[in-house]
Amino acid sequence: MSQTKQIEEKWQKKWENARIFEADPDPQKKKMLVTFPYPYMNGPLHVGHTFTATRVDAYARFKRMQGYNVLWPWSWHWTGQPLLGASERVAKGDEAYIRVLREVDGVPEAELKKFVDPLYMAQYYTNEGRSAATRIGFSIDWRREFNTVMPTYQKFIEWQYTHLKEKGYVTRGTHPVVWCPKDKSPTGDHDRQVGEGVTPEEYTLIKYKLDEKTYLPAATFRPETIYGVTNMWINPEAAYVEAKVNGENWIISQEAAEKLKEQERTVEVKRVFKGRELIGKSFENPLTKAKFPILPGWFVDPKQASGVVYSVPAHAPYDWLALKDLQEKPEVLKDFGVDVEMVKQIKPISLIAVEGFGEYPAVEIVEQMGIKDQHDPRADEATKALYKKEFHAGVLKQNCGRYAGKTVREVKDTLIRDFREIGAADSMYDLPDPVVCRCMTPCIVKILSDQWFLNYSDPAWKEKAKEAVAQMQIYPDAARQWFIAVIDWLKEWACARTTGFGTPLPWGKGWIIETLSDSTIYMSFYTINKHIRQHGIKPESLTHEIFDYVFYGKGSEVALSKTSGISVEVLRDMRAEFLYWYPFDLRVSAKELVPNHLTFCIFHHAALFPPEQWPRAIGVNGMLMIEGKQMHKSKGNFVTMKNAVERYGADATRCALLLGAEGMDDPDWRGENAADIRGKFESLHNLALGIIEKAKSDEAAHLEKWLLSKMQQRIAEVTRNLEELKTRTALEIALFEVWNDFRWYTRRKGETEAKAVQEALEVWLRLLAPFAPHICEELWSAAGKENFISLAEWPRVDEGKVDVLAEERENLLTDLIEDTLNVLRATKISPTRVCYYTANGWKWSVYRSILEKAVQGEVKVNEVMKELAKDSSLRENMKAVASFVPKVLKTLSKLPNERKARLAKVEIANEKEFIESALGFLEERFNAKVAVYGEEDQARFDPKRRAALAVPGQPAIYIE
């Protein structure tokens, strides 16, 4: 292909041959361990991975140039279910899927056939991934690579979990999951045909009594409303059952009975009957023992929860509407033998006081919204709105027993607990919306028992995790709040499952440690895997005691050497290497990993390592979009790392990605942008070669000083931003702002023959090297440098080259041009002659004395005048001074303090000569004759008498 490709591959080869990214402990140098979460290998690396990883690489390269001993290792995640699922689809001949593999992933036909073996598939993508990562120029030490099904890695995970269990962080319990009865496995979001995002909801069942030995467990999310119950709703047409549930007599819908069987209940159905059988009977409130009637409610869905619903018309719009219906159309009751008068007597019972509503909020909201009946879709809206309002702001009234006076939000949990304790309540799970498995079977909720959990609910563990967050850097810092929120919110996490690849639980029977749980502290494994590989250490040698020694320093290496067969030296090296590199200094990922992986990583470090080995910094970035849309293989907008590099080259791909966004904003990948950047690098290449070729003059005058001074500013800016992982800003300055500096210099000077320009170029290349390493190596070498720019010293600000005067002079010139252009725009003159008049001596001295005061603080006109009046040299001019001072004050007030301070520091003497030195430039710029005069020059051309308007730093202008 192109020259670009040749250059890039040439340097990649050179880096590899010189092994410059292989990092070993070096006590002389400060270490820097940067990491990227290993990608899951059921597909190729894509530009989303590339974005995050390029941020890591840019930081790594920056730190390497700063003299750090930088280690960037990389590995592959093979744990879990999807690899198996993918390979199964290939085996089954799923055409749609195979086409994606062929067309999107670019898998050759011969390989595709072998994908029936999931491990082969993983290995294929791993090999592809490694070559893509190399081809984009990531500075990785590959000697430490592994995948998560390697026996040696699994020994490490066993060690980790044995310790977690010992420390009490692993617990056992039950958990509700969405379950496919046919597959007999949990149905995750990816495995669903219908119902993405649906999760089990827990209903409280209020155990109303039908008679002494029979309960009607009514399902609700608002158990506090038990104090406002007025009746029960039963669907007369639905099938209900009388069943023995855990030894008690329950009446529930037939569907509910089936559901409860999967929720750790023994259910024995005694008889099935129509709901109408219950209508007209009465039931008892378990708290108050008061009796209420059972009424027909056709809206009751037997498929939802228990199929038994109690009615609170004061606070539930549906209940009110249904009751009103019956009261207004009593004829429907006739069939049921219900006392119509009794139904008409039913009055809502209010139990929650909420601002903005009176006695019966449900009645009011129904009237306000003009909802006619229970079939009105807005009844749902009203229910949600009222529930929200009452939950947050509602206060329980006097009739609510011991909960009176509290808000609903405050007492909800205690109330449920209390009710359960006295046997008045139970609970069940159900799905708010239907879920259908990929296999087309409708799903239910199942409570899994004997699950293993990581107990993220443990308050002491949460506390430790927060301490870890408090002592680390987070880029951007806005994400810190999020981490804290996630730590608070996380609860028990099921850490093992029964299918998929992974490490078996050391104590488990058939349990495999799940993917998000086997990837929390593996960054420490990188520090020793180099030795494991180099010395061919067998997994059986990697015992619990060996890891205890390496990571905790426990035991003697001599004894351990005997039992393990690993030499004493190697053991010592492993221990030393761990101590040298750990903890990791930076880990970067997209923000989707904040609520899981990254926070788990923090938790596990807090659990297993002392504070000195807790993470130093975490970087979080946005999720990559493709041409403004989310990237999906199925949407056909999937861009792989390999393809991007092939098409645009490594440097352009890297920079186009980094320029997309920083912080937590989502970057957008646009092919057009990448092509633009590629073009820019071509121009840069030519520009740089031109500079190198021409550099010969020793001139070091004003403009050279200006350029070098400007470069000092750029060095400071790029460095500061990179330190905070602001890769976009840093690159924007390193590429575009610096380029503009060179443009300005070239325009002003007309050529680039000074050696100073090459000096500046060498700074530029180094500032750009972390982002676009290949072209920078190429140009660095073209500039006659023998070393790699990848290892060159990061430029440091040289205070001796900061030249405020030179910069302020150029500022004066740009201001002057801007003012002139403004006048031209306003007057629409095509100028033939432009005249400038610079301020005279006394103006300069007044200006300076005001400037000095302005730097101190506020300046008052009268005070200035008083002081100036003392100056005898000004006395004859006091009238002019008096009109001049306010003008200066106005001009200065527009300047930032920093600029004022700079101006006060330098003496822009000889304003006139300076402008004269730029006459050629100005004439070309305006395509007109340009002249400069002192404002009092006798010989000046000044037909409109504008010269007197001159202010220091702002010459008067006349144009014709």
Next chain:
RNA sequence: GCAGAGGUCGCCGAGCCAGGUCAAAGGCGUAGGCUUCAGGAGCCUAUCCCGUAGGGGUUCGUGGGUUCGAAUCCCACCCUCUGCACCA
């Protein structure tokens, strides 16, 4: 719903934490000009509105408020994106 992040001049995006330097950086796009055999690229100029002198007017999701002064601080509201669990 809960949590986190956002809404800026055609687009992408700085600025907001530390209020005045902000009609608001930079890139892209668009228009005009220069250069070039041509294509491309490069360079220059313009790009909210008005203005025959360096000025003025109206803008930073919407509506209020604080302040001499707000894109920036406070309150309310609207909208967008991301995550929400056994799944990588």
